[in-house]
Each structure stands twice: as C-alpha cells, then as structure tokens.
Amino acid sequence: MVIGVLGAVEPLLHALRASESERARGDAALALYHLSLIPSNRTRLVKAGAVGILLSMVRSGDSVSRILLVLCxxxxxxxxxxxxxxxxxxxxxxxxxxxxxDEAARENCVAVLLTLCQGNLRFRGLASEVGAEEVLKEVEESGNARVKEKVGKILEAIRGGGESEFGGNVEAREWNRMMEASGLSRTQFQGGQNGGFACSSQF
Incomplete structure (x- = not known):
C-alpha cells in the first residue's frame, strides 16, 4: 500500500493518540487497520512505536475493539x-x-492472544505469570462458540499442547468473525460508516 511508504503511519498514530474527536480517532484506527493488512506496513508500525501507543489505548479503554484489530x-x-x-x-x-x-472487545482480546501464542514458547511463561489460564477459563465458560474455540487453542498452548493452525482460510475466517463481532462488515471497513465512525475516503 503506497500510503504506508509515503509516511502516513506517524500522522495516523498522532491522530489516534492526540485527537479530541472520537470520530477522528475512529478514522485513524480504521486507516491503521487497512495499513496493517500489508506485511511491510506492520514493520513500519513497530518502528514508529505503534505497539506502545496501541497497548496504552487498550489499557485506557479508548476505541478498544478497533485497536485490537490492528494489534492482531x-x-x-x-x-x-x-x-x-x-x-x-x-x-x-x-x-x-x-x-x-463488551463482548466484541473480549473476543478481540482473545483473538490477539491467540495470534501471540502461535509458535512462541515465551508466551507460555508470560501467560503463567499473569494468571492467564484462570481468566481464560472464565471467559470460555461465558463466551460464545467462537470464543470457546479460540480460548481452547490458547489454553492448549499454555499447557504445552501442539501448535494450532492459523493460516490461509482459517485466518480469513478469524478476521471475518472479528469484524462481525465489532459490528463492522467488510464493506464498512472499506468505506462505509458504523456507529458514527467514518472511514477516511483515501482508505
């Protein structure tokens, strides 16, 4: 995506973090989501310090569902x-x-954890340190079928089970489910509106 090469990442991160307009922050989050679909832009986001900014916003509860889509x-x-x-x-x-x-944010949290646990032995130790297994069991009990499936894979990784498959068509299905849980269809991500958040025209 050319706009990533042209230096859009830093201004979008600034808008996401500093704008007083909820709609502007929503636009920035959607634009960053589109940029993050391109593998080379993910590295640009990391180099621009996006991870710290995005995690801080998750902690503060600002635009959590959409931020989690970028983090995933x-x-x-x-x-x-x-x-x-x-x-x-x-x-x-x-x-x-x-x-x-809310349910969408919880499901997206689980989806990010699922991505983090794939092929990463360090995840198991970090999850143990923060008591993830107990929390995930509670989420599994109260979650819908999609959440139960994802949590089951994470718990398997924490307990030292085999790696879960997360490629190709499986990944596409996960993204569709996450967008549906966030109340955003693929069409809305590409240029429509949802709940007052308008996707910027250039995206």
Missing part, C-alpha cells in the same frame, strides 16, 4: 510479536479480559 495484524509479524511481548501485551490483554467489558 501487528502480532502476526515477528517484529510485532516480539515488541508486543516485550511491551507486556499478555498482561494488558489478560487484565482487560479480567475487567469484563
């Missing part, structure tokens, strides 16, 4: 996963699950 993409690249693990992403996400909150 960033976690899919090695640099992003490493930066998130260094930035206490596991603790922050488990803490957010412990707080409760």
């Amino acid at each position: 993409n960033v976690a899919a690249c090695p640099d992003g996963k490493g930066a998130m693990l260094e930035g206490n992403a596991v603790g922050i996400l488990v803490g957010k699950l412990r707080e409760g909150g």
Whole structure:
C-alpha cells in the first residue's frame, strides 16, 4: 500500500493518540487497520512505536475493539510479536479480559492472544505469570462458540499442547468473525460508516 511508504503511519498514530474527536480517532484506527493488512506496513508500525501507543489505548479503554484489530495484524509479524511481548501485551490483554467489558472487545482480546501464542514458547511463561489460564477459563465458560474455540487453542498452548493452525482460510475466517463481532462488515471497513465512525475516503 503506497500510503504506508509515503509516511502516513506517524500522522495516523498522532491522530489516534492526540485527537479530541472520537470520530477522528475512529478514522485513524480504521486507516491503521487497512495499513496493517500489508506485511511491510506492520514493520513500519513497530518502528514508529505503534505497539506502545496501541497497548496504552487498550489499557485506557479508548476505541478498544478497533485497536485490537490492528494489534492482531501487528502480532502476526515477528517484529510485532516480539515488541508486543516485550511491551507486556499478555498482561494488558489478560487484565482487560479480567475487567469484563463488551463482548466484541473480549473476543478481540482473545483473538490477539491467540495470534501471540502461535509458535512462541515465551508466551507460555508470560501467560503463567499473569494468571492467564484462570481468566481464560472464565471467559470460555461465558463466551460464545467462537470464543470457546479460540480460548481452547490458547489454553492448549499454555499447557504445552501442539501448535494450532492459523493460516490461509482459517485466518480469513478469524478476521471475518472479528469484524462481525465489532459490528463492522467488510464493506464498512472499506468505506462505509458504523456507529458514527467514518472511514477516511483515501482508505
């Protein structure tokens, strides 16, 4: 995506963090989501310090569902996963699950944790340190079928089970489910409106 090469990441992160307009922050989050779909832009986001900014916003509860969609993409690249693990992403996400909150945000938290646990032995230790297994069991009991499936895979990784598959068509299905849970269809992500959040025209 050319706009990523042209230096859009930093201004969008600034708008996401500093804008007083909820709609502007929503636009910035959607634009960053689109940029993060391109693997090379995920590295740009990491180099621009996006991980710390995004995790801080998750902790504060600002635009959580949409921020989590960006983080899930960033976690899919090695640099992003490493930066998130260094930035206490596991603790922050488990803490957010412990707080409760709306169903979409909880499901997206679980989805990010699922991405982080793929092929990463360090995740198991970090999850143990923050008491993730107990929290995830509670989420599994109260969650819908999609959440139960994702949590089951994470618990398997924490307990030392085999790696879960997360490629190709499975990944596409996960994204569709996450967008539906956030109240955003693929069409709305590409240029429509949802709940007062208008996707910027250039995206």
